[in-house]
Amino acid sequence: MILDLHTHSIKSDDGRAKVENYCKWIRKKELPIDGFVLTEHRQFDDESDYRHLEDTYGLLILKASEVETDYGHVLVFGVNDDLVNSFDFAKVDNPLPEVLEAAERCGAFAAPCHPGRKNVGLFAHYERKGPVDGVHTVEVLNGGSIPGEDELSVERAAEHGYRGFGGSDSHIVSRIGFCATDFDDEAGPIDDVDGLVAALHSGRYRPVSFRDQEDE
């Protein structure tokens, strides 16, 4: 199963993509993904129900969050009430160790995204402040990266022994599916967010890029 693990809709302040338009685009362009995860900025969208779109378009649509820490942005999968009450999702400087610990304690899965981004990514912060315990996985392929950033992410992730996944970080419809994550069958069934969290913990996946195909 291939999922784009990092997308934004109009629920994010800088997102301009309607979720149904993502679905139409994926089907029209025959993108090789089975679904996507909405990772809205600094919030968890508990209200939206996309099951009718899942049924109509045959896609898996899950919800997660992109929170902000003193070491850059972090994707959190498996957000629940306990986690929402553990730290302030709206803050832009949550301490990374606290976010990682809270996610672990609440049964979620937290991983820094676009870690190779200049000045603001995890590894730029490592250069200035040193590494953080508890990081195990990072987004090594990000659809918004410029040349060199993903390469740096892959290299530094390997140095630290981190696993890597991919996501498009799309904010508009036509950018979905630039990067994604290909899960092995052995990662287990991914029918809902619990399945996704279990699959991420399994480590049985790899980042994939479809950017070249998108640009054609």
Added chain:
Amino acid sequence: MAVSFDEIELGDDLPVEQPDLSLEAVTRFTEGAEMRFPRFLDHEAARAEGLPGALVPGLMSQGLLLALLHRWSPGCVVRTIDTVFRGPLVVGTTAEVGGAVTDIDEDEGTVEVDLTIVDENGRTVVVGTAVVAPPA
């Protein structure tokens, strides 16, 4: 190439343009728009503000996106345009302006278009969407 509503399909790309972002072009824009601010016209003054150089005004970027729409579909009416400025677009650099059709409303006779400006480093510095009514 005139594009009418009936010719448009979901997923169509708009022709990519490389706009003139020279200081001369930006100066002409700021004269016309009465936005003669140093941050748009003077690299040193902009850097003193912590910017990477003089910036192409956001209003000019939006104008470039509108121009793209009108060249793609002459005679169209742009019902709405909404832009997000995600990074600086520096005067004197190169960039690519592009778009793609992401939805079609047959009842309204409108299309929704993604819009982007990508700088010379490959960073998407402006994204947006527009609702456009092309000629029938």
